[in-house]
Amino acid sequence: MDLQTLITDPGTRIIVCCGAGGVGKTTTSAALALAAAEAGRTVVVLTIDPARRLAQSLGLVELDNEPRRVDVPGAPGELHAMMLDMKRTFDDVVAAHSTPERAQQILENPFYQALSSSFSGTQEYMAMEKLGQLRASEQWDLIVVDTPPSRSALDFLDAPNRMSRFLDGTMIRLLVAPSRAGFRFASAGFLLFSRIVSKILGGQLLRDISAFVAALDTMFGGFRERATATYELLRRPGTWFVVVATPEPDALREASYFVDRLSAEGMPLAGLVLNRTHPPATTALSATRAEGAAEEVLEAGAADAELAAAALRVHAERMQLATREQHLADRFTSAHPEVAVRTVPAAAGDVHDLDGLRVMGQELTGPDADTPTGTPRTRVLPARRG
Template identity: 85%
Template sequence: MTAPRRPGPAPALDLAALVADPQTRIIVCCGSGGVGKTTTSAALALAAAEAGRQVVVLTIDPARRLAQSLGLVELDNEPRVVETPGSPGELSAMMLDMKRTFDDVVSAHSTPERAEVIFANPFYQALSSSFAGTQEYMAMEKLGQLRASERWDLIIVDTPPSRSALDFLDAPNRMSRFLDGTMIRLLTAPARAGGRAGVRIVGAGFAIFTRIISKILGGQLLNDISAFVSALDTMFGGFRERATATYELLRQPGTSFVVVAAPEPDALREASYFVDRLSTEGMPLAGLVINRTHPPATTALSATRAEAAAEAVAEAGGKGAKLAAGALRVHAERMTLATREQRLADRFTSAHPEVKVRTVPAAAGDVHDLEGLRTMGEALLAAEDDTGTGTPRSRVLPLRPQAG
């Protein structure tokens, strides 16, 4: 019986070429929580600015890590320039404020009088700040605004740390379902009906509808919703068109998705979900970054041999024996951990052999400043074989030769 063959090496992800290519206009980083996705986004943005690009990094993650790592006190809904001395490009950063983005959309696409009516509406106040799906739709709005401004030649998007990171891909369909839903059509029917006969027909059905819904929602909430829908009615088509246009933009050449994971089972399982979802949506995937790996300083000494050598040195004793034995045991632990991480990476590659991979070693501490981001950027963009250990950057350990 023939033993199953191990998966071949994953193709290498060349992030340096991706970032430097002027045809790359949007990079979307997605992944589960706790894998360093925000730091990866910031490091790529800094590297792009130092390569001469005009870059803005947009975070949808409500955590404040991006501002801290870029040396800013805070981020808000407007891009803020990050000081990068000596950089030939320019780096800006911002954090999505979905209510302010919604307010800006209303102001831009309605008269001042109608905008004031909408802003004062209690239902709008709730919708613009807390309703499910609003954040994802506003992320599409903001991305579309940034792209249309032509101020930046590269936009890097740092998505929320969960499976909902890709919910903004559903924004156009969600908006269409909302606009075409039964409740919206009934609420807007009286305003849209033409002629006295139309008013009588709509009025009879609407009266029954309002009595039922009033019992469920309460009369005041129903009135707020109806007033909101009537005030916003002329803008609905624009909402849908812009969301659809941005969705199509994400599918075009010039956009690349980078999935970020840690060498852990749950994180790589989430990465598989992201890869499958992007494939289903027809979105351009650049590849997978496996962050916070633990490659050993050398692979010439296996974990088993290092443990045996540690025992021998400890038994022999002598000057420096304790220190040498300790170093050998640390190496053995590192080799064991790296082997586990490579096995997990191989499992991913076996399921997704076409996905390009880049591994990034764990930093000595938290990345919280530009220098730390610059170091991480070097690890992300360095040449595939430029490691000094013989291990390509698409792997944690070298690929062992297969038995003939």
């Protein structure tokens, strides 16, 4: 996986990083965005994850729904960052696609206020809206998307279908019908239905929902069309998905799910970033030989024998860990031989500034064999010779 070519190619316009929670997805997104800006591109990184890790990684106090410029000294490009605010995005959509009077009516509706803040699926749909807005503005030539943790990271792919099912649902059609034809033309069946729903939900809530649906009715077609257009944008050349995982069984199972889902959706997959690996300082000494050498050093009783033995045992433990991680990576590649892999060593501490992001960016985009041990960045340990 040649991420350097990917981020510098003018044809690459969108990179979506997805994966399980806690695998370094946000840091990977920020590192790729920084590397692209330092390569001369105008980049915006959008996080859908409500945590504050992206702002911390970029040295910012906070992020909001508008792109903020990140000061990158000496970079020929530009780096901007933002965090999705689903309610504000929904408010902006309402204001942009309705009259001021209708927009005020919708924004003040109690049901809308609940829907735009916490309704299931709203975040994913608004992520599609925001991504579509960023792409349509042509202000940035690369957009990097940091998706939410866990499998909900790909829920925004369902946004067009979920919106269609919502708009075409029986409940919505029943609620819209009276507003279109007037309650005096409503059928006896609807009146019975409304009385039952009123008892379940409460009369005021039903009136709020009906008023909201009636006010939003003229916007429904635009919602569906924009979501579908953004979905198709994700499938076109110029968009790439990067799956991020750590060398742990659960994280790699999630990675397999993402790979299969992206394949089923026909989405372009760049490959897998295997983050926080532990390659040893040298691969010339096996774990078994290191353990044996530690025993021999102690038996010889030379000066600093305990220190030397401890160093050898640390190396043995590192080799055993690297072997385990390579085994897990090999299982993944056996199941998905078509997926390119790029390994990234674990950092000494949390990445919280541009220097740390720059180091990670070099690991992500550096030449495949340019590592201290010569082990290709596609692997944790060198391949065994037959």
